Each structure stands twice: as C-alpha cells, then as structure tokens.
Amino acid sequence: MLYQLSYRGSGMGRIIDAPSCSVKKNRINLSTKIKLMSKNILIGFLASTGVVAAAPLFFPYSIFKIDVESKLSMLSNTKAQIGEISFNYSPQPEFILSNVVLDTSDTASIGQISIPLSTYNILNLGDSIRDITLAKAQFSRAFAIDLPNRLLPKAGSGLKIGRINLADTSVKLEKGLIGPVDGQLRFKADGSIDDLLITSDQGRAELQVQPAEGDAFKVQLNAKGWQLPFAYPVQFEYLKLIGTANREGIEIADIRADLYGGLVTGNAVLKWDQGWNLAGQLFSKNIQAEPFIKVFSNVTRASGRMNADAQFRYQAANYNTLFKQPQISGRFIIQDGMLSNFDLVTPLKSQSPSVQSRGGQTNFNTLSGAIAISHQSVQLRQLSLDAGKFRSRGDIVIRDNKISGNIASQLAAGAVTASNQLQVSGALDAPELRSGGAYRPSNEAAPTTETVQPETQPASSGE
Structure with a gap:
C-alpha cells in the first residue's frame, strides 16, 4: 500500500514515500555500524599490540621460551636452543630470538631471528607466518643441503612458513666458508620450499636454487654487468648458468654469456666430494680481443675480433684455493687486428x-x-x-x-x-x-x- 503525505509549504506540494524513507534510514544505520565495528577492530588491534609491546614491563619473555624452542624444534626437525628472547619497537614491532643453535653450533648457529608483528602474522597466528629474517647465520653443508626435508610441513604441526629473509648467511665447508650472502627462502602454498634466491654484488648477480627429485637441486645463475670474483676480473655484460646440484657437486649443462661484445657458450662440472675439482669447456665467438687481453696484462698485446675454444680444470683441497692453480688449454684466432x-x-x-x-x-x-x-x-x-x-x-x-x-x-x-x-x-x-x-x-x-x-x-x- 502506498502511503502519501502532503503538506502546504511555499505553494508547492510534496509527496514522501514512507517505506523508501525507512530504507534510507536503515542504510545510514548500517553504514554507521560498519564504521563503528571497523573502529572497534582497529582499537582492539592497537590495544593488543600495545599489550604485547608492553609485556616486558610486567613479565619476562623467558617465561614462554621453552614453548618457542619446542615450536622451533618441530619446524626445523632438530633440537633448538634460544639464548634470549626480546622485543624491538623500532623500526617495526618485532620479536627477536638471539643466539639460536640448532642441534649443535657446528650444525647451525643463527645470530638473530626477527619475527615481525605484522598484520598478516597477527591475523594468521598459529596457522602461517612470513617475512622472518635470519641474520648472521652459519649452516653446515649437510644441514643446508637437507633444508628441504627439514622444513617440509609435518602432520599436526599446524604452522606454515611463507617467506624467510637471509642476511649475512654462510655455509661452512671443511675448510673455509661460502658467503656471507643475502637472499630469500620462498615457500609454496602447501608449506614446502619453492626456491632459494641469493643476491650478491648489489643485486648484479642472482642465484636461484630449487629442490628437484631426490636430493638434487636445480641451479640457475643470472648476472648483469657482473665481474668474476676470482684472480682475473673478467667483466660480463650478461651471464647465465643452468645446472643440477647434489651432495657430490654441480653439473652445469649450459653456460651462456655476453662478453666484450661477443658470445661465450660451454658447460662444466664441479665436484666437492673428494676435494674440489672444476672442469669444463668454453667456446667464444667475436670477442673484442683488446679489453679481454688487458684483463690479464696491463699492456695491451693485440686488438681485433677473437674466436676461441678452451678446456679448463681446477683442482684444490678446499674452495678457497680452487682457482689458484689453473690448467687451461685451447686454440684461438684473432682477425683484422694489431699487435702492440x-x-x-x-x-x-x-x-x-x-x-x-x-x-x-x-x-x-x-x-x-x-x-x-x-x-x-x-x-x-x-x-x-x-x-x-x-x-x-x-x-x-x-x-x-x-x-x-x-x-x-x-x-x-x-x-x-x-x-x-x-x-x-x-x-x-x-x-x-x-x-x-x-x-x-x-x-x-x-x-x-x-x-x-x-x-x-x-x-x-x-x-
């Protein structure tokens, strides 16, 4: 039924739909309630954050240290020990686990684990956590290789990791270290490791490692404007290495590089199970000879365009001395140049x-x-x-x-x-x-x- 209300005003009659007016009023009330609810949630979130941040004033975090160690032990599939738990207010609210040891200090030692008190981590408390940062960590080679198995989600664990940031992280070898490097350990939706992305030299080089079948890993190195970190600073415009790694070493099936205006291709094998051995072959085409030769001698010896092929082998007892004793043989031809x-x-x-x-x-x-x-x-x-x-x-x-x-x-x-x-x-x-x-x-x-x-x-x- 349509109800109409009329009244006399300034000579103009008005008709008001009473039910329509009620709907508008309900909409206004609903909008007000939503705003009020959002405000209450925000106030509650801020209040909870404030309570957590102020917790050290009332009781020490060491009270639940045992529970955190138990959860960390379950995640890493090893015995975890935490030296100290604290809370940082700046630059962002975060829990800090200091002097963490997994199994023994020779297996894995982590200077600091930072767990941010982000919106995601609060809303997914107990189910998922991400953007954890591991700083000044050192892992044994065996522990690092076994990480995909150790961090594999287990039935009943109830917690999945979304992303782990690495800062100043190293892998300990029998003699010496590989690193330190910065990187990111990323996980799939089911909680298993997706890949490890390591960056170096201010982002000019990236190493991606992905778990494959069994104990194998897919390895890919991409670099732009990058200089070899060895005795001779060869400069690459672009470098790409694709291979497979396992406990014994790495097989690099494809090497492609843009070098001094030319192209380099090849393959190599790196073994570390019985000492360190690196062997392979390279083929180059149309390289500018002058800047390339100048890397090995300050006085330029020849200019022109060079094609070459070479076989190389490096052998050493440890990684630090691997490139000190080269064994390289090959043939070359330089065209349309000048001998200085x-x-x-x-x-x-x-x-x-x-x-x-x-x-x-x-x-x-x-x-x-x-x-x-x-x-x-x-x-x-x-x-x-x-x-x-x-x-x-x-x-x-x-x-x-x-x-x-x-x-x-x-x-x-x-x-x-x-x-x-x-x-x-x-x-x-x-x-x-x-x-x-x-x-x-x-x-x-x-x-x-x-x-x-x-x-x-x-x-x-x-x-």
Whole structure:
C-alpha cells in the first residue's frame, strides 16, 4: 500500500514515500555500524599490540621460551636452543630470538631471528607466518643441503612458513666458508620450499636454487654487468648458468654469456666430494680481443675480433684455493687486428744484428695459435701471424712476468724477399727482439720504408 503525505509549504506540494524513507534510514544505520565495528577492530588491534609491546614491563619473555624452542624444534626437525628472547619497537614491532643453535653450533648457529608483528602474522597466528629474517647465520653443508626435508610441513604441526629473509648467511665447508650472502627462502602454498634466491654484488648477480627429485637441486645463475670474483676480473655484460646440484657437486649443462661484445657458450662440472675439482669447456665467438687481453696484462698485446675454444680444470683441497692453480688449454684466432709492442717488420730492413726494445706495432689479417695456462706459466705455441706479404711463425713462453721465445718472419714484396729469426726476451711489459740480421737471397736490396709502411705503424706515446 502506498502511503502519501502532503503538506502546504511555499505553494508547492510534496509527496514522501514512507517505506523508501525507512530504507534510507536503515542504510545510514548500517553504514554507521560498519564504521563503528571497523573502529572497534582497529582499537582492539592497537590495544593488543600495545599489550604485547608492553609485556616486558610486567613479565619476562623467558617465561614462554621453552614453548618457542619446542615450536622451533618441530619446524626445523632438530633440537633448538634460544639464548634470549626480546622485543624491538623500532623500526617495526618485532620479536627477536638471539643466539639460536640448532642441534649443535657446528650444525647451525643463527645470530638473530626477527619475527615481525605484522598484520598478516597477527591475523594468521598459529596457522602461517612470513617475512622472518635470519641474520648472521652459519649452516653446515649437510644441514643446508637437507633444508628441504627439514622444513617440509609435518602432520599436526599446524604452522606454515611463507617467506624467510637471509642476511649475512654462510655455509661452512671443511675448510673455509661460502658467503656471507643475502637472499630469500620462498615457500609454496602447501608449506614446502619453492626456491632459494641469493643476491650478491648489489643485486648484479642472482642465484636461484630449487629442490628437484631426490636430493638434487636445480641451479640457475643470472648476472648483469657482473665481474668474476676470482684472480682475473673478467667483466660480463650478461651471464647465465643452468645446472643440477647434489651432495657430490654441480653439473652445469649450459653456460651462456655476453662478453666484450661477443658470445661465450660451454658447460662444466664441479665436484666437492673428494676435494674440489672444476672442469669444463668454453667456446667464444667475436670477442673484442683488446679489453679481454688487458684483463690479464696491463699492456695491451693485440686488438681485433677473437674466436676461441678452451678446456679448463681446477683442482684444490678446499674452495678457497680452487682457482689458484689453473690448467687451461685451447686454440684461438684473432682477425683484422694489431699487435702492440712487437714491431716484427723493422728488423727485416737490416742485414746487421740488432736489438729492438719495447715499441712499435704490427698489423695483421689473422693471428692464431694454441695456448696453455698453468699457475706457473702461459705458453703460446704454433703462433701464426699473416698480413698479406708479411708472415711470422713462433713460440712464446711467459713465466714470472718475463717473456721468452723465438719468431721466424718473412716479407715478400715484389721481387724482394727477406727473412730472419728473432729471439724474444725481457720483461712482459718491455720485451726485446734480438735479430741476427735479415737474410736476402742473391744479396737482394733491403726493402724500402714505403714497402713495409702499410704493415707496421710507429708506437703511440702511450706504448
């Protein structure tokens, strides 16, 4: 039934729907109740937080220390001991577990575990917890490998972990440490580990580790603008390694890298069950030779585009000394470049013995050879330099920053042919070329400066 109310006002009649007015009034009341309820929840949340934060004023946290240790023991599947429990107010409210030991200090020791008093952790109290931070932690290698099994949710535990942040975390080896590193341990919805993401060098390198079948792990390293943390600081524009790890080591099935304008591919195997052994092979294409060689020698030796392949092996009793004794062998070819500090053409101008010190340059179309690197020396064998009418062949050894070797050269310019033997000696940064004099069949005239000028250039002031 429609009820109508009318009244006289300023000459205009109004009709009011009485039930409609009631609905509007109910809506206003409902909105007010919702606002009031939200306000009460917020006040209750703040009050609860305040009570928890003020708890140390009334009773020590050590009262429930045993319960926390029991819960931590159940989560980690080992005996947990907590040195002290405290509460931080700033920069965010959080519980602090200090000097935590799992099983023994050799198995796992954690300087500090921070549990934030966040909205998520309060609303999911007893069911789920996330954004826990472990700082200054050290795990044994066996404990770290077994983490997926140790943190696997157990029937009746009633608590799932969402995310664990790692700060200054290390893995203890038989001798030395791996780390410290920062990272994040992420979990799936069922509470099992999803992956471990480790970051280093201000985020330029990321290592992702995911549990696989059995005791295996999938491993992937991604790096941009990253420098090798070894003896020779090779700079990668981009690096990607994909492999599988287990208790014995890591098999890196795919290596791909953008390096000095070129591409590097390969594979490797790292074993640590009986000492440390790293072996593999690399293939490079179109690398700029000058910046690459400069990593190994402050004085640039050659420019041009380089293709190469190499086999490498490193062996050591522990990780810290693994890269101190390299065993590398391979072949290379550099195209359309220039050899610095080696003027191989000038000695062919004279039939008299001569000694040429550091300086000069030799252009070439191709420079190729075999290389063998050990911790004591670098050997360059079967060197072949071709520059049209000029050619050189030789062998060179670099040891203790000194260079030695022999080079045979020949220049054929029209009817003029000249050849000689050069003995290379001196320091690596200041080599000397000793010539017994050029040999010219039938006492041919010496090649003119105009003839050899296209194949050699004077040294710049920086050489």
